[in-house]
Amino acid sequence: MKLLVSHASPYARKCRVTALEKGITNLEEVHVSPLDEPEKLNHLNPLGKIPCLIYGENKTLFDSPVICAYFDEMGEGPRLMPKEGEAHWAMRRHEALFDGLLDSALGIVVDLRKPEQQQSEQWQQRWGCAIDRALSQGQNELDKIEGDISAAQIALGCAIGYLEFRLGKHDWLAPYPYLREWYETFNQRPSMQATLPK
Ligand SMILES: N[C@@H](CCC(=O)N[C@@H](CS)C(=O)NCC(=O)O)C(=O)O
Structure with missing residues (x-):
């Protein structure tokens, strides 16, 4: 899986923290500047924002609460969001x-x-x-x-x-x-x- 991020983005940080807490190891962080590199982002997230997750056969997920929920589902350990x-x-x-x-x-x-x-x-x-x-x-x-x-x-x-x-x-x-x-x-x-x- 690839996570499009920047080191300053607090929304991306939420996903990065969640991935670490859930023991998700198969995650590559790819640095993208939404303003300067729209060609790397807009076809994946039409909103032109990071974070954006690429997983499976070129499937994408955004925004940060959705990516965090996905990591919560996929990762190990206690749940970060009660199920129901x-x-x-x-x-x-x-x-x-x-x-x-x-x-x-x-x-x-x-x-x-x-x-x-x-x-x-x-x-x-x-x-x-x-x-x-x-x-x-x-x-x-x-x-x-x-x-x-x-x-x-x-x-x-x-x-x-x-x-x-x-x-x-x-x-x-x-x-x-x-x-x-x-x-x-x-x-x-x-x-x-x-x-x-x-
Ligand atoms: N609601 C979104 C907000 C994401 C967001 O605003 N990301 C900023 C970077 S911190 C961005 O990509 N901004 C570019 C833009 O607004 O065009 C989320 O939770 O992921």
């Missing part, structure tokens, strides 16, 4: 919350790259508030997320890692000491250390 029932929906909800946090962070990063006159302070504030509310709920509900490692925790860990990597001038976790403590421990997992953004 309320536990499944609760985990899906948390995964969506932290993926959405990441979308808001990426929104700010993309906006900050525009020429100053084209940037939108209003949107940056809106995304910033969404990030803060998601972190607040993340801290409040951390104890409700099942197990030491799960799809939701991987999404949360990679989202906080991205905030530190790209938007680290602001101390996002300052109001959330319990969440910071959790993150500092979670970030020591070999899967997180092996995939630090560059």
